[in-house]
Amino acid sequence: MPVGPFGLQDLAGIDVGARIRAVPRLDRQDPRRGPAVRGARQALRIGRYGQKTGAGWYRYEAGSRQRLPDPLVDQLAAEAGCTPRHHTPQHHR
Secondary structure (H helix, E strand, C coil): CCCHHHHHHHHHCHHHHHHHHCCCCCCCCCHHHCHHHHHHHHHHHCCCCEHHHCECCCECCCCCCCCECCHHHHHHHHHHCCCCCCCCHHHHC
């Protein structure tokens, strides 16, 4: 994926992914139970829906689609039990 999974979620909307995860899964590995999903739920609770709100996994300045790192996301990831992602140039294309 040229934008990466987090950039894609911000583009589509974290809330859209949450609605998709709400559909019962037929397979045995339910991704709704993982720490990344807990982080997404927390992001939704504080109004971080992605580019459309100016903040999702990344933050966005008004009128820009340029992904900017946000330390709050690393904090949310740590609280959810995830290893915080590292902000490298490939995440900011």
